[in-house]
Structures are given as C-alpha cells and as structure tokens.
Amino acid sequence: MIIKRAVRKQNKRASSSRQRKHQHLLDVKVRAKKASARRTQNVLLALCGLVLVASVLGGVAFGAKRALNALFFANADYALKTIEVTSDGNLSRETILHTADIGEGQNIFSIDLPKVQEKLGSLPQVEESRIQRILPNKLVISVQERRPVAWVAPPDTNSASFNYENAYLLDRRGILLKTKSLAPEYLGLPLIVGVDTKNCQAGQPLGQDEVKAALDLIRASAEILQGRLQFQSIDVSKGYSLVATDKQRASITFSTDEIESQLHRLETVLNYCDKNNRELQTVNLMAQRNVPVTFMPQSAPATSTDSSAGPGDGPGTDAKPKPVPAAEAASATPSPSKGASQSRSSKLPEKKMQQRDRRKLKPFKEGGAVTRPPGETEKDVTEPAPRVRRAIPVETTRLNG
Numbered sequence: 001m002i003i004k005r006a007v008r009k010q011n012k013r014a015s016s017s018r019q020r021k022h023q024h025l026l027d028v029k030v031r032a033k034k035a036s037a038r039r040t041q042n043v044l045l046a047l048c049g050l051v052l053v054a055s056v057l058g059g060v061a062f063g064a065k066r067a068l069n070a071l072f073f074a075n076a077d078y079a080l081k082t083i084e085v086t087s088d089g090n091l092s093r094e095t096i097l098h099t100a101d102i103g104e105g106q107n108i109f110s111i112d113l114p115k116v117q118e119k120l121g122s123l124p125q126v127e128e129s130r131i132q133r134i135l136p137n138k139l140v141i142s143v144q145e146r147r148p149v150a151w152v153a154p155p156d157t158n159s160a161s162f163n164y165e166n167a168y169l170l171d172r173r174g175i176l177l178k179t180k181s182l183a184p185e186y187l188g189l190p191l192i193v194g195v196d197t198k199n200c201q202a203g204q205p206l207g208q209d210e211v212k213a214a215l216d217l218i219r220a221s222a223e224i225l226q227g228r229l230q231f232q233s234i235d236v237s238k239g240y241s242l243v244a245t246d247k248q249r250a251s252i253t254f255s256t257d258e259i260e261s262q263l264h265r266l267e268t269v270l271n272y273c274d275k276n277n278r279e280l281q282t283v284n285l286m287a288q289r290n291v292p293v294t295f296m297p298q299s300a301p302a303t304s305t306d307s308s309a310g311p312g313d314g315p316g317t318d319a320k321p322k323p324v325p326a327a328e329a330a331s332a333t334p335s336p337s338k339g340a341s342q343s344r345s346s347k348l349p350e351k352k353m354q355q356r357d358r359r360k361l362k363p364f365k366e367g368g369a370v371t372r373p374p375g376e377t378e379k380d381v382t383e384p385a386p387r388v389r390r391a392i393p394v395e396t397t398r399l400n401g
Helices: 017-021 028-073 093-100 113-121 209-224 259-276 326-331 336-358 394-399
Strands: 082-087 126-134 138-145 148-153 168-171 191-193 231-235 241-246 251-255 280-284 293-295 364-366 369-371
Touching (some): 082 093, 093 138, 113 126, 113 138, 148 209, 209 241, 251 259, 259 280
Parallel strands (some): 082 138, 148 191, 191 231, 251 280
Antiparallel strands (some): 148 168, 231 241, 241 251
C-alpha cells in the first residue's frame, strides 16, 4: 500500500517589498516641527518670566534705596553734631580724627566702623580702639594706647651715656614705639641691651625669644617682688641667659626659661639680706640648687679717738671741749668718782659696737644647701641682727644705735 505524503506549502509574504514601502509609514517630519515650536515657545516664556522678576526686584531695590536715603542716609537729623574722643595717652583729638577721616556733618550711618578701627590700628601708639554710634547724631571714639615697659638698645650701647631721644620704646607685647616727646616716667624704665635695632621700625614687633624672656622678667618681677628690686638694665646678648642689673648695681643672672621660679628663689635671697642687713652683689639663679651668692663687703666701723667724748657723741665725730671761765677752772677740783663715771660713759658706745661686731650672720638654706659668708663656720653662727630695711647702710644703722 502506497502512502503519499502531502507536500507542505512554504510561507510566503503577502506583499512584495515595493508594496511594503508604501504601507504603514509615520509622518516624522510633521511631528519634529511641532516639537521644536513648543520648545521655542517654552524658552520665550521662561525669558519673559525672568525679565519680569528682575524688573520687579529692581523696582523694589530702587524704591527701598530711595526710601532709606530719605529716611536715614540723607536725613539731616542723623548728621554728626558731637564726636567724643577719649584717649589714655598722648594722642591728640586732631590726630585721631584725621587718621579716622571723620568730621562733623557726616551722616552717622555712612561711617564704616570696622574700617575706622583698621585706620586707627595703623598708628603705632594705638593698642586698641572702640567706636560706638549713639543715635541720632553722636559718635564716641575710645582709644587705648600702648604702655612702654622698657627701652631697647644695640649691644655696644653704654647705659651711662644712653641717648633716649634716638632709641625705641617697647611695650608688653614687644611692639616698638617711637615717641616725639620724652616723658619723665620713661626715663626710669629698664634698658634691654643686646638687641639689633638697625632694621627696626615703629609699630613692628620684636620676635626674639630673649626679648620675650626679658619682658616676662619685667612683668613677673613686678608681681612677685612687688617693687623690692628695680632693674636698671637687662643684657640679652648671650641669648641663653639674662644678666640684670638693679639700681644698687647688683648683678643677677637669669635663665630664659622658668622665670617665675627663679624670681621666687631670688625672693628668698632678698629676705635673707633684709634679715641680716646685707647688700646683694651677685647671684646666679640658673642653678636650681646651691645658688652662688656674693654680698657687698661691709665697711669697718669708725672708732672714737678722743677720750673726752661724752655719751652723746657718736663714733667717728670730733668732740671739742667747751671753753670754761678761769674762775671756775681754778675752783673746780675733779673727784675720782666723777672721773670714773665719765670714763664709763665714754666707753659705753664702744662696748655696744663691739657687741654688734661679734654678731655673726645666720646662714640661709636654698634648695637644701647652706650658703654662708666667706670664712664663717657652723660654730660661729649666732642669732641674726634685728631686721632693718635693706637699703640702709651699716654705718648709718650703727650711728643710730
């Protein structure tokens, strides 16, 4: 039996390629034109909106400016009529107003206060300034000037012939000052020697570490010693130490570090000098223990050579006998008891002075070490003399009894 297979028909397109080109086509060109037109319209609308907003803001700003000028900046009620200037130094009112560029009649709101402070700060003498508006027509300017605390000089300066008119002053922050008039209180300021001042200008700071240490020494000594020691000069030429000389020509060596602790050790030395009536000559405070100290040599007490001096005549004075009439001299016969009482009274001041000479100085302890005058042993130490002021010489004390 023969089975015939049916022939399968092939799939064929219903349309030719030419027919497909003309069927179901989109009109792309028409839609692209419409989209570009819409974008152009949106851009124009946005520009119009921006122009409208800018014009509104400009109108508001112009109107506000006109209103502010009419109410404040161009109002005659706010014109300056009173300018109050206060200064704690030598700056004059005219100098301050000329530097600040302020005058009466200006509008009080047209003054830029930070700019005025910057102008006043350009003056070397001004440390701090404050400007305040007081409505409607008053301005208050307060100026705080720099206070000099020391002079500065190069290393080859002689303190005895120092020219103060050509030198620089130094405030507590290290700012250089130049004064036109030499005030009397400036003459007593300490002199910092050893600073190179060739390229220095007024208003500039000195940034050397040794200069800062010298300023710290001046500040701390006023707080700790409270005027017991007044420095005349401070030599900073070595860089690692400060050699200070006081009014009594005592030489004191400090380290540039730990100034306050060294001043406390110096205070202990000064207390010892006050208690034992000694004058300080040299002290080296760089050593924390066994501080080297030397004292001024004590002068020898003057003795009376006249045996006829009475108890009221002090040592070292010439006692001249008073003239006696001839009748009284002939009738007067000295008795032995009277002569003995006069001799005892003349020897009384000498015994007092000898007792004071035999008194020895009590040693003081500094950092666990004992410092005694040269040639004195521990057995020779007795009670110290009564406490007197350090500046009084030994001879004056003995004359006063």
